[in-house]
Structures are given as C-alpha cells and as structure tokens.
Amino acid sequence: MKSKSPKMPRFKTEEERLRYRILELEAEVAVLKKLRELNQQKMAKKPKSSTR
Numbered sequence: 001m002k003s004k005s006p007k008m009p010r011f012k013t014e015e016e017r018l019r020y021r022i023l024e025l026e027a028e029v030a031v032l033k034k035l036r037e038l039n040q041q042k043m044a045k046k047p048k049s050s051t052r
Contacts, residue, residue: 011017 009020011020
C-alpha cells in the first residue's frame with residue numbers, strides 16, 4: 001500500500017531545490033506570524049486575574 005504523503009518535486013538543479021525550499025520557509029513564516037497575531041489577540045481579550 002502506497003502512502004498518501006505529498007511527493008517532493010524533482011529538481012533539475014540545486015538552485016531550483018533551494019528556491020523551492022525558500023518558498024516553503026516563507027510560507028511557514030507567514031503562518032507562524034498569523035498564529036502569533038491570533039494568539040496575541042486572544043491573550044488581550046482574556047481578563048487578567050489578580051495574583052493575590
């Protein structure tokens with residue numbers, strides 16, 4: 001039975017592979033930035049509890 005994981009494209013050159021990797025990393029950074037933004041919004045809405 002074959003796994004259904006996405007296959008990496010075949011690259012003709014190392015430069016193509018690196019350009020693809022850059023795109024992957026840029027997309028990951030964008031997702032992480034959005035998650036951070038959403039988390040900060042969530043934390044700002046949360047009522048602050050007193051420490052005493």
